[in-house]
Amino acid sequence: MNNYSPIQFTSSFRNLLYLFSFVLFISCSGSNANTNNESTPLISDGDIEKLLSKNTCTACHKTEQKLIGPSFKDIAAKNYSTERIVELVYKPEPENWPDYSVPMMAMPHVPENELQDIAVWINSLN
């Protein structure tokens, strides 16, 4: 009786290789899931609602429908960078939205960290 025939050895070595690459694959996809990019909001729906109403954005904007201003989804469709959205709230450019008769007023009092969170959230709607 020989338990270590060359054929058996080769096939169990191959299984080990499969197992190894599988483990490698799992660990890679695991670390990807944890990295944050621009489209992953760091903030929960409840927190974003508080930020939007505290800063009075919700008086003129809704997520899905146009109100006095465009919906946040329509803004997301413009594919602005986070920095550009922050800039546009501090210094609106009404010419970007010719269909809206009332221009947005500049809102320099909104804290930048809150506006950053809002901007990242807007882009996550895309």
Ligand code: HEC
């Ligand atoms: C008084 C109403 C009003 C309020 C309050 C308001 N907006 Fe607006 N917003 C508008 C209108 C109208 C437009 C489209 C015309 C324009 O840009 O002037 C707009 C456009 C925007 C745009 C697109 C800018 C561009 O040039 O594409 C962003 C981003 C935005 N608003 C974010 C916000 C955020 C965030 C808040 C809260 C901090 C806010 N808005 C508060 C009325 C408002």
